[in-house]
Amino acid sequence: MKAKHFITTPEGELHFPNLFEPEEFMNKRHYSARIVFHVPKGDKSLHPIVNCIRDAAKDQWGADTPASLKAKLPLKWDDEREQYFITARRTAKIGPPTIFDAQNKPITQDDEHVMYPGCRVRMYLRAHAYDYPGSQGVALLLESVQRLGDGEPIGVATVDPDKMFGPAEQNDGSHTPPDDDPFPF
Known part of the structure; x- marks a missing residue:
């Protein structure tokens, strides 16, 4: 039997959380989330991962670890944003990951709003080597997520309606389209 390889990540930023409802991915339903680490390339804090x-x-292939594996590692560097990230999944058959707050109290679906993109989290992951015909690699499977605190919400824009729209013109009903309307529907 192969050893199980578990790791708790350092603190990072939560992105794309699907922690309470599974999503479709490669014809299977999964729970998933991405953790982003804003650290310099090569940062030693990620070496345990x-x-x-x-x-x-090594447990899967020994000294014969495929050279092509480097391109498929689950810890990825984003050159454009200069950050590392991991996208971890968990099959819906197993059930949702366990989710805790900073005091290790469970966070339930009733409180899912606290697990928003941008909050600060750690993840507990299991490294799983796979070897299917035509596909080899190591995946990091999502076991648990711990919410550590608030962060800057991602994808939530502050809007100023005056800049976007200006004041609305009052329509007294006297405006009628011209007879030669270029869009006669």
């Missing part, structure tokens, strides 16, 4: 991935690969 890399070591966990390597250990899972």
Whole structure:
């Protein structure tokens, strides 16, 4: 039996949370979330994650770890944003991941609003090496998420309606379209 490889990530930023309702991915239903680390490329704080991935690969392939595996590692660097990220999934058959607050009290679906994109989290992940015909790699599977605190909400724009629209013109009903309307529907 292969060893199980678990890792608790450092604090990061939650992105794309699907923690309470599964989503469709590759014809299967999964719970998922992404954690983003705003650290410089090569930062040593992420080495335990890399070591966990390597250990899972060594257990699967030994010294014969496929060279092509480097392109499929679950810890990825985004050159454009200069940040690392992990997208972790959990099959819906197993059920949702456990979710806790900073005092390790459960967060339920009734409180899912606190798990918004941008909040501060840690994840507990399991490294799983897979070897299917035509596909080899190591995935980080989502076990648990711990909410550590608030962060800057992502995708929530502050809007100023005066800049966007200006004042509305009052329509007294006297405006009628011209007879030569270019859009005669």
